Amino acid sequence: LGKTMKEQLHFALAFWHTITMDGSDPFGTPTMIRDFSTDASDPMEIAHHRVDAFFEIMQKLGMEYFCFHDVDIAPEGNSLKEFYANLDEITDHIKEKMDETGIKLLWNTANMFSNPRYMNGASTTNSAEVYACAAAQIRKGLDISKKLNGKNYVFWGGREGYESLLNTDMGFELDNMGRFFHLAVDYAKSINHLPVFLIEPKPKEPMKHQYDFDAATAMAFLQKYDLTDYFKLNLETNHAWLAGHTFEHELNVARTYNALGSIDANQGDYLLGWDTDEFPTLVVDITLAMYQILKNGGLNPGGINFDAKVRRTSFEMEDLILAHIAGMDTYARALKGAAAMIEDHYLEGIVEKRYESFHNTDLGKSILDGSATLTSLADHALEEGGKVELKSNHLEYVKSVLNDYLV
Numbered sequence: 001l002g003k004t005m006k007e008q009l010h011f012a013l014a015f016w017h018t019i020t021m022d023g024s025d026p027f028g029t030p031t032m033i034r035d036f037s038t039d040a041s042d043p044m045e046i047a048h049h050r051v052d053a054f055f056e057i058m059q060k061l062g063m064e065y066f067c068f069h070d071v072d073i074a075p076e077g078n079s080l081k082e083f084y085a086n087l088d089e090i091t092d093h094i095k096e097k098m099d100e101t102g103i104k105l106l107w108n109t110a111n112m113f114s115n116p117r118y119m120n121g122a123s124t125t126n127s128a129e130v131y132a133c134a135a136a137q138i139r140k141g142l143d144i145s146k147k148l149n150g151k152n153y154v155f156w157g158g159r160e161g162y163e164s165l166l167n168t169d170m171g172f173e174l175d176n177m178g179r180f181f182h183l184a185v186d187y188a189k190s191i192n193h194l195p196v197f198l199i200e201p202k203p204k205e206p207m208k209h210q211y212d213f214d215a216a217t218a219m220a221f222l223q224k225y226d227l228t229d230y231f232k233l234n235l236e237t238n239h240a241w242l243a244g245h246t247f248e249h250e251l252n253v254a255r256t257y258n259a260l261g262s263i264d265a266n267q268g269d270y271l272l273g274w275d276t277d278e279f280p281t282l283v284v285d286i287t288l289a290m291y292q293i294l295k296n297g298g299l300n301p302g303g304i305n306f307d308a309k310v311r312r313t314s315f316e317m318e319d320l321i322l323a324h325i326a327g328m329d330t331y332a333r334a335l336k337g338a339a340a341m342i343e344d345h346y347l348e349g350i351v352e353k354r355y356e357s358f359h360n361t362d363l364g365k366s367i368l369d370g371s372a373t374l375t376s377l378a379d380h381a382l383e384e385g386g387k388v389e390l391k392s393n394h395l396e397y398v399k400s401v402l403n404d405y406l407v
């Protein structure tokens with residue numbers, strides 16, 4: 001496709017799965033406190049050390065980009081003011097490391113789901129005070145994005161959803177979320193830094209039902225609130241599975257709406273119904289995903305962020321490095337296979353043939369050029385007596401073709 005692998009695959013490291021991750025789960029305490037700070041006990045000193053460790057890992061892995069939540073990089077302190085000050089100090093440190101290494105910010109985001117104040121949501125909360133706190137985090141997040149020249153800015157709707165419709169006004173909450181995003185767009189314009197905003201859909205977890213359920217639901221929302229000029233989607237493999245979709249389906253929906261922004265690379269588990277965030281190793285699935293991404297002309301300015309974590313039993317630093325290598329290798333193989341699928345033009349031919357009746361007949365052409373009316377079509381059908389020629393799709397054969405391209 002005239003591009004090098006490096007030009008096609010822009011990988012990013014996630015701060016929360018590498019530095020902050022400690023192996024705790026709802027049933028167990030941490031298995032892997034990664035004490036990057038040797039003997040420091042001051043939280044800010046630790047935060048500085050963590051940034052250094054993060055950049056060291058990225059350099060070892062040859063990562064081009066990184067992603068983080070505000071709470072990953074700096075302690076929240078005792079007030080929002082303190083949080084702001086801590087963030088400023090660490091952001092400056094990150095900026096130095098970026099200048100030193102050439103590693104870039106893919107996106108940052110605000111964690112508006114862990115702090116107890118967000119138990120009823122952030123932009124969809126029932127409290128105006130909480131809504132204002134969320135605004136404070138986003139304003140700071142956009143200032144940071146400007147300082148670090150972020151390409152995207154992500155909104156995963158952590159607790160934007162509901163537990164029961166009996167105490168929830170869904171329309172009101174969606175209106176508030178729409179308003180919130182417009183406030184963010186307006187602020188970004190006012191500081192002259194407009195990254196591509198991304199909604200990251202997920203159907204459930206932690207809420208019973210999340211408003212950004214899947215790609216199609218997020219697009220309907222963006223259209224209703226007139227936000228499509230500013231927002232695209234950040235799609236995650238495991239979230240697609242949770243919504244009952246394949247990853248390729250979600251990618252295809254997004255690119256159909258011209259809204260494929262970036263991806264969170266991981267995979268789920270066939271047996272587990274939650275976001276297990278495993279590293280991507282399934283070459284077949286990822287080849288199909290890469291096919292969609294290449295058909296989209298790549299991800300620009302997005303990239304491939306590893307929203308994936310090592311298991312809590314896999315706690316050595318080496319595991320973290322090997323896991324990312326396995327993930328990058330999987331994507332590299334997928335890229336090769338998907339590129340071959342496109343360069344071969346074989347599938348393209350199959351698709352073309354499948355719709356030929358629209359392109360190669362007067363009837364089909366009249367539908368596509370808008371000259372047909374319901375009556376002209378009905379009259380045609382009546383003339384033919386409702387008879388149509390049945391043609392096989394050779395579906396099993398077409399599906400087996402994929403095997404020829406797997407690398």
Ligand code: GLO
Pocket residue numbers: 069109154155156200202236264275307
């Ligand atoms: C959780 C999401 C989460 C987001 C992150 C950035 O399921 O995948 O990890 O990607 O908060 O928005």
Ligand code: NI
Pocket residue numbers: 156200236264307
């Ligand atoms: Ni994610």
Ligand code: NI
Pocket residue numbers: 202236238239275277307
């Ligand atoms: Ni997730």
